[in-house]
Amino acid sequence: MADHAWNRHRDRPGQTVGRRKNAEKASCMKAHWQYLRYVLRHKFFVFQAGYGLVPLVQLLLHDWTKFLPREWFPYTRTFYAKDGSSQYKPDATFDTAWNHHEKANPHHWQYWVLIKDSGDEVLLPMPEKYRREMLADWKGAGRALGKPDTASWYEQNRYRIKLHPETRAWVERELGVIPDRLDDDLAPLLFEMWRDHIEGILKSKTCTINEDGTVTLSADVADAWLTIIGTRYEDLELMDRYKWIDRAFLVIDVIKRTVFYRGEDAA
Structure with missing residues (x-):
């Protein structure tokens, strides 16, 4: 049951x-x-x-x-x-x-x-x-x-x-944002400086600093940079302009540290 x-x-x-x-x-x-x-x-x-x-x-x-x-x-x-x-x-x-x-x-x-x-x-x-x-x-x-x-x-x-x-x-x-007009004004000049610097790197076939102090360059990077070198700043897409300008600031920073601070570091 x-x-x-x-x-x-x-x-x-x-x-x-x-x-x-x-x-x-x-x-x-x-x-x-x-x-x-x-x-x-x-x-x-x-x-x-x-x-x-x-x-x-x-x-x-x-x-x-x-x-x-x-x-x-x-x-x-x-x-x-x-x-x-x-x-x-x-x-x-x-x-x-x-x-x-x-x-x-x-x-x-x-x-x-x-x-x-x-x-x-x-x-x-x-x-x-x-x-x-x-x-x-x-x-x-x-x-x-x-x-x-x-x-x-x-x-x-x-x-x-x-x-x-x-x-x-x-x-x-x-x-309350103040746009950095100085960067906008300097952008073409920075781009030209960056392009000249990279062109020199390409001629010497160097790019990345290694631990032993040598510098190497990959073929992909070389091809990409050659394309940018052949393009005027005004012809770049808007986003590309600022992407490469960021790199320009990095290159200029490297130049300053290499040229202006080398003697100080040695001391």
């Missing part, structure tokens, strides 16, 4: 499968809950940063497209595991979602970059209400991620962010 009663209360196969599915759904909901918390936290900080500077309705609607399925699900899968723990696993669906977000929200600078059929880029000026929202977005995102120093973040990413000159001047004025 007891065995018969126990058999009646055992889980049937359908019940077991149903409970398992319910458990999986509950686990998946943790990821959605964590992402919802992040989005609301971000919107709260953006609201604080933009209050009084950005129209109220615009602040309330900030990032509204993140609640659409085409953005919500790819974002959640990318930033949170099923158990709600943080991760970063982007895929093609996330790229599509992010592209939609940028093109649907004018407070992103990417919205104002026009790519012509020729491949040329045209930077369009941002209307003031959107650049104010962009600034609030940067500040809100920084606070949500525990990185509230927006000016420092901007300086680190300045040459990745493509802005119309008038928009950039406004942003830097608002952030």
Whole structure:
């Protein structure tokens, strides 16, 4: 009799499968809950940063497209595991979602970059209400991620962010960032100095200082530098300009230490 009663209360196969599915759904909901918390936290900080500077309705609607399925699900899968723990696993669906977000929200600078059929880029000026929202977005995102120093973040990413000159001047004025015009003015001269120095290194077939004091040069590096040497500074892509200028500063530093400090070191 007891065995018969126990058999009646055992889980049937359908019940077991149903409970398992319910458990999986509950686990998946943790990821959605964590992402919802992040989005609301971000919107709260953006609201604080933009209050009084950005129209109220615009602040309330900030990032509204993140609640659409085409953005919500790819974002959640990318930033949170099923158990709600943080991760970063982007895929093609996330790229599509992010592209939609940028093109649907004018407070992103990417919205104002026009790519012509020729491949040329045209930077369009941002209307003031959107650049104010962009600034609030940067500040809100920084606070949500525990990185509230927006000016420092901007300086680190300045040459990745493509802005119309008038928009950039406004942003830097608002952030209190003083662009280093001296570097901009000296850039072509530094590039020429760097190019002359590297050309001399290539002629001597030396490049990297070894432990024994000798210097060697790889064929790949030689080919890359020969290409740069044959290109005018003004013809380099914007990002390449500053990449090579950074190297120019390093070369000049080596020259100073070698030429000006050699006697001092010997003493």
